[in-house]
Amino acid sequence: MMKNKVYIGIFLISIAALALEISLIRFFSISQWYHFAFMVVSIALFGIAASGTFLTIKKLKNPLFSSSILFSISVLIGFFIINNISFDPFKAILDFNHVFVLLLYYIFLGLPFFFFGVIIAYVFSNFQKKAGRIYFWNMSGSAIGAVSSLFFISYLDVKTILIISLIGLVSSLFFIQKNKKLILVSLLIVINLLLFFAPLDINISKYKELSQALNVPNSRLIDTIYNSFSRVDIVESSFTRYAPGLSPSFSGILPEQIGVMIDAGSMNSITKHENLGFVDNLPSSIPYFLTDNKNTLIVNSGAGLDVLAALKNNASVTALETNPVVIGLLKDEYADYSGDIYNRADVVFGEGRSFLVKNKERFDIIVLSLAGGVLSSSSGISGLSENYLLTREAFEDYYNSLGEDGFLVVTRWLLFPPRESLRLFSLALEVDEEAKKIVMFRSWTTVTLVLSKRDLGEETIEEIIDFTEKNNFDIVYLPYDFVPNKNMRFEEPYYHNAVQNLLKDKDEFYKEYVFDVSSVTDDKPFYFNFFRISKIKELYSLAQNWNPFFDSGFLLFFVLVQALVLALVFVLLPIRFFKKTKINKSSLVFFFAIGLSYLFIEIVLIQKFVLFLGHIVFSSSTIIFSMLLFSSLGALYSQKVKNLNRIIFIIFILVVLYIFLTSFIINYFISLSLIYKIVLVVLFVAPLSFFMGIPFPTGIRIIKKELVPWAWAVNGSASVLSPILAVIIALFLGYNFVLFLAGIVYVLGSIFLMGR
Secondary structure (H helix, E strand, O other): OOOHHHHHHHHHHHHHHHHHHHHHHHHHHHHOOHHHHHHHHHHHOHHHHHHHHHHHHOOOOOOHHHHHHHHHHHHHHHHHHHHOOOOOHHHHHHOHHHHHHHHHHHHHHHHHHHHHHHHHHHHHHHOHHHHHHHHHHHHHHHHHHHHHHHHHHHHHHHHHHHHHHHHHHHHHOOOOOOHHHHHHHHHHHHHHHHHOOOOOOOOOOOOOHHHHHHHOOOOEEEEEEEEOOEEEEEEEOHHHOOOOOOOOOOOOOOOOEEEEEEOOEEEEEEEOOOOHHHHHHOHHHHHHHOOOOOEEEEEOOOOOHHHHHHHHOOOEEEEEEOOHHHHHHHHHHOOOOOOOHHHHOEEEEOOHHHHHHHOOOOEEEEEEOOOOOOOHHHOOOOOOOOOOOOOHHHHHHHHHOEEEEEEEEEEEEOOOOOOHHHHHHHHHHHHOOOOOOEEEEEOOOEEEEEEEOOOOOHHHHHHHHHHHHHOOOEEEEOOOOOOOOOOOOOOOOHHHHHHHHHHHOHHHHHHHOOOOOOOOEOOEOOOOOOOOHHHHHHHHHOOOOOOHHHOHHHHHHHHHHHHHHHHHHHHHHHHHHHOOOOOOOOHHHHHHHHHHHHHHHHHHHHHHHHHHHOOHHHHHHHHHHHHHHHHHHHHHHHHHOOOHHHHHHHHHHHHHHHHHHHHHHHHHHOOOOHHHHHHHHHHHHHHHHHHHOOHHHHHHHHOOHHHHHHHHHHHHHHHHHHHHHHHHHHHHHOHHHHHHHHHHHHHHHHHHHHOO
């Protein structure tokens, strides 16, 4: 008989495991980069699948207490070891043996998930008929873990790891059978609490901007501030000189600046309000020389350089910024230093697309601020990051929000070989097919796109030429005669030639070019992904400029190969132990299918609602919490379910409806305030999530007992493969297709369960 206190233990250990997963992603995003965090944590989660395979092969006698203790210990040991072992992506290219450092990452980070998996798989195996209740406590605990991790990170930063370990130790008290073990648990809790007084920080890669800034002599870290979704570092260093694309013709004195870095990268700077002459020599200042009407919207204003430029040119400024820490710095602590620019402008905490829908005002100038990425600009490290500010639909929103004589200005880092500049141009072509309203010019380090609401007249063209000539910028495209590669000369006019080839035959150019530079949509919002698997040989020939460990497109396929190998090992290894036993194993396909489909749906909903809620953290925390919570209620209800096929049919119908309803919800309600949108998303996700919580525990109840740990391993393997496959499929076919595919896979899985 299962004691009720074991349910509490499951609840607590589930909180700790989900909080650990989210925390590791956050901390690796700071120490390395987001796509690297995605790779490492994805593979580490195979520890859960390994636990099921292990219990299939090895029968254990009540490992609950020991596994919870080992979970807590391995959380700390794993983090401390990995935090002091640095993976060097450049060294890995020169010395393949260095890749084995990744193996250490996988092992030490996978151990806590392995011990967590042992607990859950053992309970399912030994209390099979109560699978619904077990799954309820597991899923509801995970839901709390998803939210609590953000709270812990905000207030405890890296010491969140200690809290997670502590929760694991507390969970062991509910698994304890002999009171004498209380001494061990008490000792470990005391040690854990003492560690809170020890200094603990994240070891940041030497390639990130924070490390490089602090390596400059006479540099210092002024402050570090955490919130639920970012780490903000304020740095005094000559490295933090920030004037993207500054004209070589500027010979004046640059003002003092204080660096602001998000997650140890994405650097931009707060500019002291003195010696501001340089501002007019920045590429992004061009619109103020083209029009006398200067009602300006700055999107992603960051530390305010573009706000400063607009105010200096007597513009009326509305600035949008998505990080409240940065807003607070400019409004309070650095208000006097910066010339009070964030109090002189109308600064709004929010995202550009939703603001434009909610605000019907027309702007003379819309500036998409560069605001960061000095070192990351050349590495392609953001390729897996969705960006809804740089899609076809986004450009249509900007264009429609311009006044009759308005200008959209977008400045990005200049990449060689040309790729981002071409994608930016492709997006502008979606609005202006004849390219009569488009201008593009470059400095040594940046490329700037200007999109006019009207066809460019002779007077405007003359002003553009005058601005570029005065600043020694090079025109890449202008619907008028000009000399390319004139001032800042490359060996060839690479960027101009690429744009001309694009204009000659767009479809053919997209097909043959070594990078994917076609325009992206809200359904496939991977603006920063230029990787083409079909061009891998050509990319390798660019080895001096292309590091596969810095290319998220390559890493995505690299992770997939690793994940497939591990999935095959954990799924197929138990077969030899059932050779002499006649058990129908077709039902295992059902557990693989529902594991794959559940995460497909979760990933799609998270990405779809990023645009709606304005930030990936708001979207992921709301969706994960809601899905896990309502799935846990579905799991509890599953104890009464007799006809699983009916449930699968309902899930399929809901998935199809959600394909259409999701876009409707986003487009129709995007102008609501954030709290109302979060409530709406929770209510929207609830019905589908409830029914999705039923299949797994129902399947566990009806299969042979010997298959339960194996089913857990199969389901765990699918759950790890699922996010990787979802992103790959979305890259080619879009998120709506992934959602539909999830419904189909649910149906196919139920067929295998019926044939058990």
